[in-house]
Amino acid sequence: GQQLNQSPQSMFIQEGEDVSMNCTSSSIFNTWLWYKQDPGEGPVLLIALYKAGELTSNGRLTAQFGITRKDSFLNISASIPSDVGIYFCAGPYNTDKLIFGTGTRLQVFP
């Protein structure tokens, strides 16, 4: 079946550093979504990508839809403590369902 693999699995960085994570798939997606989940909370949508090659920003976050349609990247610039959480990529299948990636756990130290 489909799988979305995220790397790295976890990151420990210092406040102010930039962060980069990616998501790869064994199949093609027409949409990529990036979510952040805080501990004990539901995921919150950060960025949605709808076109191959698309580069979209949301504040300090920038995400790109890979040309092959099998990958996507999320970058966070100048990290701050509230960036701590788990970042998930997600892609649609079977019309309206979403499959989630394995997640990247981010820890930011002051």
Add this chain to the structure above:
Amino acid sequence: GAVVSQHPSWVICKSGTSVKIECRSLDFQATTMFWYRQFPKQSLMLMATSNEGSKATYEQGVEKDKFLINHASLTLSTLTVTSAHPEDSSFYICSARDLELAGAPNEQFFGPGTRLTVL
């Protein structure tokens, strides 16, 4: 906009009892809601798709008689875990799609989750 609530936020119950979890879209209508389960340090796994006015569709391996879903209105879906056992302890999260977001058909908005602990 696009706020989804869940109730309760956490519940502890005895083995063998049933637990009902509510999912509401507060400021939009949703013909489709989704129920996910998330075990510690794992990703979200889709359990079922809840359709207003019709039967839910379950993912492979999810027992429909154990996880009863009712979607009685465009703003409310309920998940009932029947005869709960300790292995059902998990974080249950619902999501909904906003019908008005025609240009974003795949975006789902998530509730805050319900932590179920079965003793």
